[in-house]
Every structure is written in structure tokens, then in C-alpha cells.
Amino acid sequence: MKYQAPRGTQDILPEDQPWWDYVRRTAERLAREYRYAQIETPIFEDAGLFTRLGEATDVVSKEMYIFKDRGDQELALRPEGTAPVCRAYLEHGMQNQPQPVRLWYTAPNFRYDRPQAGRYREHHQFGVEAIGDDDPAIDAEIIEMLWRLYEELGLRDLTLHLNSIGDQNCRPQYLARLREYYADKLDRACEDCRGRYDKNPLRLLDCKNERCQPIIAEAPAFTDYLCDACRDHFARLRGHLDDIGIAYSLNPRLVRGLDYYTRTVFEIEPKEAGGQSSLGGGGRYDGLIEQLGGKPTPGIGFGTGIERIIINLKRQEVPLPDQPSLEVYVAYQTLAARSVAFKLASDLRRAGVSSVVASGERSLKAQMRHADSLGAHRVAIIGERELADGTITLKDLREGGAQTTVPISDVLTHLR
RNA sequence: GUGGGCGUAGUGUAGCGGUUAACACGUCAGGUUGUGGCCCUGAAGAUCGUGGGUUCAAAUCCCAUCGUCCACCCCA
Numbered sequence: 001m002k003y004q005a006p007r008g009t010q011d012i013l014p015e016d017q018p019w020w021d022y023v024r025r026t027a028e029r030l031a032r033e034y035r036y037a038q039i040e041t042p043i044f045e046d047a048g049l050f051t052r053l054g055e056a057t058d059v060v061s062k063e064m065y066i067f068k069d070r071g072d073q074e075l076a077l078r079p080e081g082t083a084p085v086c087r088a089y090l091e092h093g094m095q096n097q098p099q100p101v102r103l104w105y106t107a108p109n110f111r112y113d114r115p116q117a118g119r120y121r122e123h124h125q126f127g128v129e130a131i132g133d134d135d136p137a138i139d140a141e142i143i144e145m146l147w148r149l150y151e152e153l154g155l156r157d158l159t160l161h162l163n164s165i166g167d168q169n170c171r172p173q174y175l176a177r178l179r180e181y182y183a184d185k186l187d188r189a190c191e192d193c194r195g196r197y198d199k200n201p202l203r204l205l206d207c208k209n210e211r212c213q214p215i216i217a218e219a220p221a222f223t224d225y226l227c228d229a230c231r232d233h234f235a236r237l238r239g240h241l242d243d244i245g246i247a248y249s250l251n252p253r254l255v256r257g258l259d260y261y262t263r264t265v266f267e268i269e270p271k272e273a274g275g276q277s278s279l280g281g282g283g284r285y286d287g288l289i290e291q292l293g294g295k296p297t298p299g300i301g302f303g304t305g306i307e308r309i310i311i312n313l314k315r316q317e318v319p320l321p322d323q324p325s326l327e328v329y330v331a332y333q334t335l336a337a338r339s340v341a342f343k344l345a346s347d348l349r350r351a352g353v354s355s356v357v358a359s360g361e362r363s364l365k366a367q368m369r370h371a372d373s374l375g376a377h378r379v380a381i382i383g384e385r386e387l388a389d390g391t392i393t394l395k396d397l398r399e400g401g402a403q404t405t406v407p408i409s410d411v412l413t414h415l416r
Numbered sequence: 417g418u419g420g421g422c423g424u425a426g427u428g429u430a431g432c433g434g435u436u437a438a439c440a441c442g443u444c445a446g447g448u449u450g451u452g453g454c455c456c457u458g459a460a461g462a463u464c465g466u467g468g469g470u471u472c473a474a475a476u477c478c479c480a481u482c483g484u485c486c487a488c489c490c491c492a
Contacts, residue, residue, distance in 0.1 A: 004465090007483070058490050062417075080492090109492075114417075116486065123492060192489085208489080257491055278492060305492030333450055366445075368452040373443095376452090383450050397452065 008113070008121025018320050019310045024106060026152050027126040031104040034145055036128055039103045041084035047076035049083050053291065054259050056200045063111040077110035080258065081127040081303050082285065083292070089131050090294045099132030100299075106306070118308050127282075129301035134286060136233050139264045139300055140240035146268060146280055146302045147246055153309065154318040157271040158279070160246065163223070163254040164234040165202065167262045167286060170227035175201050177220050185215050205253045221252035230263055237264060260285045264300065270312055279312065280304025328355040328415065329371035333364050333383035341382050344392065344408065351412055355380075372397060380411065 005011055012020060031038070047066050054060035065077035078084060085103055088094075094101045106126045115121060128145060130138050143160070150158055166174060178201050186194055190209035197204065205216060226234060241248055248266075256265045267281030282302030289297035328348055332341035345357040356374065358367040364381070371379045381393040386405065394414055395403035406414050 004483070063490080111491075113490070115484080119491070125492060280492065303492065308492055331451080362444095363446085364450050365447095365452080370452085372452040379451080381451070385450085393451090395451070401452075403451085 006121070008115035010120065010122075016310075018323055019313065020306065022320055023153065023306050023309050023313075024126070027104075027106065027149055030145060030149055030152065031128065034102070034141065036102040036104040036130075039085060039088060039105050040107065041078070041081075041088055041105070043108065044075045044077050045084055045087070047074040049087055049292070050076055050079055053083055053288070057257055057259050059111060059257055063113050065110045065112055078107065079109055079111055081105060081107060081109065081125055082129060082258070082260075082288070082299075082301055085127075085129045085301075086131065086285075086289050086292055086294075086299065089297075090289065090292060095132065095295070095297065100130040100138060101132055102128075102130050104128045118305075118311055120307060123308075124306040125303040126306060127301060127303040129299060131289065131299040132297055134233075134284075134298035136237035136264075137240055139233075139237045139284060140244070140246075142282065142300050142302055143241065143248075143266055144244060144246060146266075146282070146304060149304065150268065150279065150309075153313060154316075155270070155279075155309070155312055156316060158268050159271060160248040161251040161254045161267045161269070161281075162238075162241075162248040163251050163265050164226060164230060164263050165222050165255060165261060165265055165283075166226050166230050170225060170230055174220070174222050174225040177225060178202075178204065181218075181220055182215070189215055200259070202255050206255050216253060219252075223250070223252060233263055256281065256283055260288045260291070262286045266302075268304075278305075279308050324354070326356060326374050326376040327353045328378050328380050329367075329374060329376035330355055330357045330380045331364060331367040331371065331382070332358060333381070334387070335361070337382040337384070337387045340387060340408075341380075344380060344382070344411070348411070348415075353412070353415060378415070 028038075047064070050060050050064060059079050064079050066074060067076075068074055085105065089101060089103075104127065106124060108122050108124050110122055112121060113119060126149075128142060130142060143162075147158075147160060165171070179197065182189070182193075182197055182201070182204060186197060189197075189204075189212050190207065192209065193204050193207050193212055196207070204212075205219060207216065223231075223234065238248070254265055254267055255261075256267070261283040263284040263286065265281070265283035268279050269277040270279060280302055281304075282300065284298065284300040286298040287296075288299060289295070328345070330341045330345045330348075332338050341357050345355045348355040356376075358370065362370065364383070368379065376397055378397060379395045381395060381403075383393070386392050386408075389405075390408055391405050392408050392411060393403055393405045394411070395401060404414065
């Protein structure tokens with residue numbers, strides 16, 4: 001085989017579209033319910049938009065698709081959704097709209113990673129951002145929306161992990177405390193963690209290496225070192241979640257993959273998690289807009305992977321809503337009837353009735369088989385008699401094959 | 417980026433050194449004179465992922481490469 005889809009990418013075939021459709025429709029419906037407005041940003045951006053945000057993160061430093069265009073511009077295929085939306089917020093002066101600005105999108109993301117189940121080089125995310133308001137009620141709203149999405153879709157046994165990782169005020173103190181704690185334990189930690197200790201100490205907390213687990217278990221939790229403002233923010237967020245009955249699990253080890261997060265971080269995963277556990281997550285990024293050259297502006301959002309949602313829907317055997325079937329298959333018996341059949345199908349479609357005409361020169365029997373395998377509800381048959389009489393025979397493939405012959409002009413009323 | 421499993425018609429599999437690579441599903445065509453779903457018959461469809469090598473002989477052994485799956489890493 002000469003060509004195939006590039007590594008880590010996949011064709012979304014017709015048989016999978018109902019799943020995609022189900023997820024996208026549910027997400028859009030929810031976004032509208034919460035009055036979020038849709039936004040679409042380019043599939044590639046100036047590479048700097050991402051590189052300046054996350055030198056220390058793998059997503060940016062190791063997994064970005066970077067290329068130069070013919071004009072020598074350094075561009076990157078979008079690795080994540082938040083930065084482009086913030087760029088658009090600034091570029092279009094959205095700070096002049098009522099705050100917060102609530103936005104949603106579904107878009108492909110690209111990461112040059114080694115593919116495995118649930119992890120692809122191109123994957124799709126439904127994401128939501130609320131920019132310009134630091135009220136913890138917005139945090140709760142965002143978390144609720146993500147939770148509701150899974151709920152509406154019919155996913156069960158999910159856990160919401162929640163944490164706060166402070167802000168510029170309290171993070172330095174906490175990191176100092178964390179380093180202090182780790183200082184005499186580094187020789188027992190894994191190699192990666194020795195690097196993290198200097199470069200990105202917060203990441204010490206989500207190390208998966210077994211030898212680090214006992215150290216992490218005893219490590220100081222950020223939530224015990226939050227400044228007053230962050231502590232209050234976090235407490236109010238939890239209060240809101242309690243009010244609307246959303247259960248969460250406080251997880252002091254949750255830190256997230258992008259470095260721009262502040263205060264609230266959250267992640268939702270299925271109980272029986274495999275290698276690629278996280279279904280979606282997000283957090284607050286109160287410093288991001290400023291980093292991109294705007295005035296200090298708070299923001300919060302989530303992203304959730306559509307492929308992973310679908311994997312879990314299938315695994316949990318969530319039933320899909322019924323798919324509309326072909327309403328009328330138009331069969332004809334002689335070549336003379338062909339043009340009448342063709343026109344009938346055309347007229348039916350214009351009246352909003354899905355229909356397909358038989359093609360080629362198959363026998364009536366073959367056409368019937370064809371109609372059946374297409375899942376047609378009814379067959380309209382135009383044989384010699386019908387052609388002579390100006391009628392058609394309607395056969396219902398479902399109700400035991402009952403059929404009637406009616407004037408062709410009355411077809412629509414009989415389809416009802 | 418690291419380690420491992422796998423790669424045979426559209427799909428799922430069998431064959432694992434020796435004549436025309438098999439089966440199921442699917443597709444297409446038939447099963448007498450205008451009709452589906454079951455059944456029967458037939459046909460099309462595979463340079464056995466690709467490229468090298470070993471051998472008188474390779475889908476079967478070896479190497480490389482690409483892809484895929486799993487674990488790690490990371491993350492959605």
C-alpha cells in the first residue's frame with residue numbers, strides 16, 4: 001500500500017461519525033445552555049505563542065510540530081487550545097466586551113508523541129474558556145460544565161480531582177518549603193526528579209516512579225500553604241461545588257501539564273483508568289494574558305479529548321441515539337421507468353424525505369436486496385404497470401413488507 | 417524519547433520452509449417469467465506492510481524500515 005494516514009493520525013470513517021456527532025452535539029448544546037460563544041482559531045500559529053508559555057513542559061519543548069513556511073516564518077501546529085484563544089482575546093480587544101468573555105471551540109490539536117491507544121499525534125478537543133473574571137463561581141461553572149458534559153453523554157464512574165496550586169504570592173514560599181522537604185530525600189528519588197527539583201519542583205508531585213511514591217505521600221500539600229487570597233478563593237470554589245452537589249476528590253498531587261496554571265486545577269478521569277486516564281481537565285491561568293502582552297487578566301478553562309470520550313463511551317457501552325435511516329429507496333423495473341424513478345427521488349428529497357435511486361441495470365430482486373442492505377424503510381417500485389398507470393408501489397420493508405399502489409402524485413401523503 | 421508484542425483479500429482470522437495462500441463476514445451476480453431480510457450457487461478481491469538477506473526453495477528464518485498495539489514518559 002503506497003499511502004497511508006501519517007503516524008498517529010486517523011481517518012474518522014462514516015461508521016464512527018455517529019459517535020462524533022453525539023459528542024459534538026451534546027457539547028454544543030451545553031455550551032449554548034451556559035451561553036458560551038463559539039470561536040475558531042487557525043490550525044497553526046506563530047510558534048512563539050506557545051514556546052514562550054511552556055519551555056519547561058513536554059508539550060511545548062518536545063512535542064510541538066514546528067515548521068518554517070516559505071516566507072521563513074516559524075509556525076507551530078496548535079498543540080493546545082488555550083493560548084490561541086487568549087491571543088484572539090487580545091487581538092480583537094475582547095477586554096472591551098462584558099467580562100468574563102465566555103468562549104468554546106472544538107479543534108484538532110497536534111503533538112509529536114509516540115502514539116498508543118487514546119494518544120494520537122492529532123487529537124480533537126472540546127474546550128471552553130472564560131476570560132476576565134476571577135470569581136470562584138466561574139471556576140465552579142467551568143467545572144460543572146465539564147462534569148455535566150460527561151453526565152449528559154452517559155459516562156459513569158468518573159472522579160473529579162481538584163487542587164489549588166496558588167499564585168505568584170504564595171507559590172515561591174511553597175516551592176521553597178517543598179525543596180526544603182526534598183533536600184535530604186533526593187538520593188532516594190528517581191533521576192527525573194533530581195532534575196525537577198531545580199527546574200520545575202511542582203512536578204515532583206506527580207512523578208509516577210515507584211521509588212518516589214513514599215516521598216510524595218509525605219510531601220507538604222500546597223493547599224496548606226496557600227496565601228489568604230488563594231485559600232479563600234479555593235474555599236469558595238469548594239463551597240459552590242458543594243452547593244450544586246458535585247463531588248470532588250482533593251488531590252494535592254494534581255499539577256497539570258502546562259505551566260501557566262494558577263490556583264484552581266482539575267482533572268476528570270474514569271475509575272478504571274488505563275494508561276491514558278485523563279478524559280479532560282483544566283484550570284485557572286490568571287497570569288497568561290499578561291504574559292502574552294495584555295493587561296493582567298484572569299482566565300479559566302478546560303479541554304477534553306473527544307477521542308478519549310468516545311473510547312470510554314464504547315467501553316461503557318453507552319447506547320447511541322437512533323440514527324435516521326434511509327426513508328425511500330426508489331427501484332425501477334424497466335429502463336423506460338428510470339427517468340421517472342430519478343425524478344421521483346429528486347422530488348422526495350426536495351420535500352425533505354431522504355431517498356436514493358437504484359442505479360445501473362440490476363434486476364428488481366437485486367435492487368430489493370440493495371435497499372435492504374442500505375437499511376431503507378420503504379421501497380418505491382416503478383414497474384411497467386406503474387409506469388403505464390402513473391402510479392408507484394410503496395413497500396414497507398419494516399412492517400412485514402406490506403405494500404400499496406398509489407398515484408404518483410399522492411406519494412408524499414402516503415409516506416406520512 | 418525508552419522497552420516489548422503484532423503486521424496474510426474491505427474486515428476478522430487460518431497457514432509458520434516446499435506444487436494454483438485457506439475460511440468466515442462483506443461486496444457483486446444468479447437461484448425461470450416484477451420484489452428484500454433466511455437459504456443455495458457462482459464471481460471478483462492478497463505482488464502474504466515495505467526493502468534487503470539466508471536457502472535449491474520463504475507468507476513462513478534473519479536484518480532494516482514503516483505502521484499498529486501495550487508499558488514507561490507525557491498528556492486529551
